[in-house]
Every structure is written in C-alpha cells, then in structure tokens.
Amino acid sequence: MSFPANPFKPTAGVMPPVLIGRESISLDFREGLEDGPGAPDRLMLITGPRGCGKTVMLTELGLIAKQQHWDVIDETASEGLCDRLIARTAPKPGKISGATIKPTFMGASIGEIDIAPALRPASLRDAIVARLHVLGKGKGLLITIDETQDASLEDMTAISTAAQHMLRENAEVAFVFAGLPSLVSDLLNAKVLTFLRRASIKELGDVPLDEVRAALASTIRNAGITIDDKALDLATRATGGYPYMIQLVGYSMWRHARRRDGGMDRTILEQDVRVGVEQSRAKLGAGVCAPVIKRLSERCVDYLKAMAQDDGPSSTADIARRMGETMSYANGYRQRLLDEHVIKAPVRGTVDFAIPFLREYLRAEYRSDDGEA
Template identity: 30%
Template structure:
C-alpha cells in the first residue's frame, strides 16, 4: 500500500491516529481544570509507566484539553541540569506564560506584581553569575528573593496564579520525564503547588515519568501522596489493543483479518509504541486493503530490526561494560523484577561490589525498583533484546584496589 497513506506513527511522543485506553486519565485531567477554575481543590496527577506506553502522548492530549479550556500552558521535558538552569528555564517559561495571560500594556496591579515577583526570581539567578536576565521590570522586594528555590518558586506561582484568576484563566505546568528532576527541583514544585492549592488558585502541575517517581515525590515531600494521584498506564488490554491497531487502518480503507490482529497483539503484547511500529511495518508489506496474517509474518523481521536498532539499541549504547553486564545478567534471570543479590551472584560478585552499578542504571532511567531489593527494566521486552544483543554474559574484571602508602 502507499507509504503516504500509512496511518501509524512509531515516533517518540507522536500522537497516534486513535488514542485508546486512556479515558480515565483524560477525564481526570479535565475534572482537575474544571474544579480549579471554580476555586475548588482537586488532586493533580503524575502519570507513571514504562517506556513506550504513551506517557508523552497523554501529556500532549492534556495540552489539547487545557488549550480548549483556555488555560495557559507551560510544558517542557525535565533533565538533570542543576538548580540554576532549572530556575532559568522556569523564569523563561513563566515570563512567556504571563505575557500570554495578559500583555504588558494591559496589566492590572496583580499582573504587574506578578511580573515584579518574577523579576526577583530572575535576579537571584543573575547574582550567581550564570545568567543575565533580559526583563526590564523592577524586582519586587521580599518576594522570590529568599535564595531558596522552593520559597522563591512558591512566591512566583502564587503571584501568577492570582493574576490568572483575575483574568478568569489558569496555568498548568506539564512536565515530562519527571524522574530526571533533581530532588530540590521536585521538592520546590510540590511545595509551590501545595501553596496554590491552599490559596485556591487556578494553578497546577501535572507530570509524567517512570514508575519510581511516586517514591521520589514521597521522599521529596511527605504530603505529595495527598497532593497527587499517581495513575500507572501500561499495555493495552485485548479490545483496546485491537482498536489501536485496526482503527487507523480502517480510516484508510484497510481491514485486518482477525487472525492477523491476533498475531499482531501476541507479538506486541499490547504496548502502544510496539503496536504503532508493527502496524507501520505491516502497511509497507501489505499489497491490498485486506491485511492477512501472512502480512504480519512478513513484517515481523523488519519490526524486530527497527526496534533493536532504535528503541532498544540507543539505551544499551549509553551503558558501560559493567552496566551492560549487569543488565545482561538480569535478562538471563528472566523478564521479571530481579533481586539484587541474585544478579550479583550470577556475575560472581557480592551485592556491595555491584550496588553502585545498579544505582547508576536506576539514575540513568534504565532500571527502576518495584520493591525493596529488586530491580526491573524500564523498557518492555528489554530482557529479550539483551539476550540477542549480548549473547554471552561477560563481566569485566574487578579493578585492583590502590594501596595507600605513608611516607
């Protein structure tokens, strides 16, 4: 069939033609905005899940919902930058949001005050010698100038929230890859949103991240579990997976045979990204608008190669030899979460020797800890890829310890 008509979108964060299985989350987000607009409180959310289940796609859907509700949107992907860079990012984004909420020549007293508080927030960055602000509004005194990220961000979001409420609008911060925020940054966001909730302001923070983010948020602020819900999204169930595969094709006049759908769902296990990739490859080999089981079989090799060379390989390429060996040992033990002591045993090490490597892989977002003492891959089917990509478990030798000498 024609490539230009291919309805599948196997790209990072690309919205599929049909979004299925996420009605609970989109309804909850819509309810959140509606309640905040009426001055009522509602738990916000941080969506969690493995790679490829559609967290970024869901955030994009939230953008559309917020836009239709006439809310102002700040969206960005978290990274591991220091607090100064995070402060700079927040200033730049919030400055633009404030100007969209109310152009400077139409500022009320609350609008101008929000700008002055934002200027104070920026000045504290400039004093560290890392960034010169380009904002000709004099800074407020006694607001957002404490030198504490949490207190400063709280002042800013409260001030902008008051300006937004005056405009009968709201502000939503949509942040992807939340697990890459530093503890101080996540704590600051939670602290600031807590205060806007207490003030009944139309401001909220909604995030998406890997499964460990619920624990990280709880560690940052004990009241996070009351401020947020942490819905986990996973693979699609049978009917939803079938719908995600067949409806895009149907919109282009193509129909899957039932046994072709059954095989596709068996291969992809219902993971949304995998469905998009397999659907894309099937479309390239099918010759008519009736897609048969044989077409899925023919597309399987290209599907596997594409996943191995992109979705999986880019993650393995970031690993050191010892990190690779750790993941290979996990894969040999099976697809389930693996106990740290068992992985160490298979590698011929003890847990204390291999513990730092495990921690590094968690920090990199390649592993997460579903329960104490265990680790699992953040990428579906990564265990089977590791067995293909690294046929033999090869553990690098221990580096000899340097002996201290005294003179």
C-alpha cells in the same frame, strides 16, 4: 484505490489516532476541570517507563484544557525550568517579584532572566496570578512538566510551593507532572515536597491485549483497509501491550502492505505483519534499547545479560553467581542500574527490567554459541 495515509504515529510525543487504554485518565482530568477548584485531579502525577506514552498523555490533557478555554504551558524539566515557567507564564513583559522579563519579538524572552532561588516561588505565583487576571472569569491555566525526574530539587520546590498557594486559594489552575516511576519515591519523599503527596497518581503500564486488538482493528478497518483475524492476532501479540510498540507495529505493517503491490488490494496480510514486527523490533532496539546500553559500563551490561537469561524477575543471588562475583560486588551494579531507571526491584531479593523489550534486545544482541544471552 491505493492505501490512505498511514494513521499510526511511532514518533515520540506525537498523538496516535487512538489513545489506547488511557481513557480513564482523560475522563478524570476533564471532570477535574469541570468540578472546579479543589478537585483532586487538578494536581496529577503521571508515571511510567520510557515509551509508555507519558508525553502523549500530557498532550491529550492539554487538548482537553484548551477545549475548556484554558491556557496551557508545556515544559520539559532541565536546567532553568522555573525561570522558563515564570517567563512563559507572565502575560506581558514587566516586573515580577524581583525579575525583569525582557521583551523580544516573540513576547517574553526565554532564558534571559535569572531569579534567585528564594524569590522563585513568589515570582511564579505572581506570574500565574497576572496570567489568570488577563484570562478572565471562567478560564484557567494548565501547567504540564515532562521528564520531571530530571528537574532540580530547587526548581521543584519553587514550583510546588507556588502550586500549593494557588490551589489553596481556589485559583483556576491545574498542574500535571510526568516522569519515570522513581519520581514517586524521589520527589514525594522529599520533605520539602510533601504537598505533592496529595497528587492524583496515574501509573501508565502495558495496555491489555484485548484493548490493543480492538484499537488496531478499528484504526485499520475504519480506514477502509482489510485485515483478517489471524494477522490481527499476530500483530496484537507482538506489541506486548507496550504503547510505543503498538504504534511501531501498526506503522510498519501498514507501510509494507502499501509497498507490496502498490497497495491496490487495500489488505494487510499475515506476511505484512511478520515483516512489520521484525522491522519494529529492530527500530525499538536501535531507538530505545541501544542508547540505554551504550551509556552503561561493561559490568553493568554483564549484569543485564545475566538477568536476560530469565523469562521474568531474576534473583539477585542468581545474577551474582552468573557473573562469578560476590553478592556485595554484584549489588553495586544493581544499585547503579536502579539509579539509571534501567531495572526495578519488584520484590526484595529480585530485579526485573524497567524498559520493555530490553530483555529481548539483549538476548538477540548478545546471543552466545549455545543460544543463551
């Protein structure tokens, strides 16, 4: 008997077979829907670094809402976000607070409306009210917005204003925003968005390794595949608890085991894990780390290379010394990297990588003759 289909899903935003380490968020959201208007988890803000599973989490919450017979509108922040939400939320073509939504073969057209900023809060609010009226009693509307850090302040002001009115009126609505960790400070500190400070904030970090091990074991063994404890431990450690890496390692070792001898022995061996880990690191580097490095200036990369010499947070003074520059000069690149969400400042005078495995990638790519990054 050959291997079954690979259950691991390392594609961005695709639901994995097991949502590892995020069960409490799902439970909070489900209870928020069941508890009715006013429940705090009907306004949620999910933050975390790239690849931590924010998009997957939004998909999971959308599935929960659909199980409760709610409508779900998913959007990703970019230019025209609020106008797209209005067009998608309105239940049918027509007039919504000064905006004519033109019909197409798909229903309300997207991108064919252009509403003045001052009218957008009322337009979105009217569109939501109309949608709820069509849905009827006992049903609601969930709006999720991914990559919220890329939304314009004007769009977020309009959306938060409309959301505030709807929640204040005890409407059957929920809003979930997801974005990079800077979203908390960038948006919540804006005076016009003080309403979002009441959001239930969920920070997605690394998954505890014991939970990773249990999830890998159950996914593999429930599929009728054998893996011994040594191979399982090796795979677990290699993930570092990083959700994207969990899926990459699982997918790659599964594929190598299946190809090794046609998969007839239905066993994942230690050699399969080692090859899978090596392939996963290469894919992570090419898919996540390399694009980040490519868009940075040479001196920004030098700053990161200086950081990569440390196993943990780096002293900004040490980085300036390694770069052969003054603190003032080096801090200019520090600020650029902070603005790009590539690094973070956990404690005053220190910086650390905000993107998991970027340190390891830099060490491998920029290894000098003496073995240091």
